[in-house]
Amino acid sequence: MRIDEAKCSGCGRCHEYCTMSCTGFVRLLGGKVVSQVDEDECVDCGVCERSKVCGLEAIYAPEAAWPRSVRGTFSNPLIEHKETKVPGRGTEEMKTNEVTGRFPPGFVGMSVELGRPGVGARLADAGIVGRALKRMGISLEPKNPLTTLLDPVTGDCLPEVAREKVLSAIIEFLLPAERTAEVLGAIRALAGQVDTVISVDLVYRNVPESNVLDTVFDMGESPYHNGKTNVGLGRPRVDGDKVGEVRS
């Protein structure tokens, strides 16, 4: 995102709209004070422009070429990913399992989220997590747009996007439930290696024989029960000629 110095009056109203706090004042030669975007920190989320806070229309989005373009596709929910045709950062099935049935009994859907508003994440950090998961023989979810930016063999981030910064990045995969502690432990060990915050989501069937929650408590973690309620936005599961079947 950029600010047109010729139009900007330096009122500063746009600063509080910035999800990354990366706008600030500069004094131009001649003494005029304007606002400027730190483009290395800006994740191209588009909030400042969409908010229409600037009455002078000084905020604008220049055409973003590859690899800069990944910032917008991961941070601006209105931009579609060319690979998946799905806006956003992950797959919608993480929130609609009762409709899509992607995570069967005995398995855990795990998502590792790097960054959040105000912090962001360089994609190199996704490569650090991707590498650790690959070493454990874990396959990443092919429909997740981030998977296309990680080496399918090593899990490393593609070098050309490593420096790109996004609001947050989500790695998704499916695990047998009995590997929950092993993988959570490995992710926890990465906390000091990445330059951002990590949160982990677990999706699983809450059936009596499931011990996923016990496993998490036994590891000394305090999970937040952020249950998702489907309101009919998920796609019904299509299994051969059985349309809309819901696994129990």
Ligand code: SF4
């Ligand atoms: S709101 Fe517009 S005029 Fe005011 S500082 Fe931001 S870009 Fe400049």
Ligand code: SF4
């Ligand atoms: S696009 Fe987002 S991160 Fe960039 S300046 Fe605007 S609000 Fe801040």
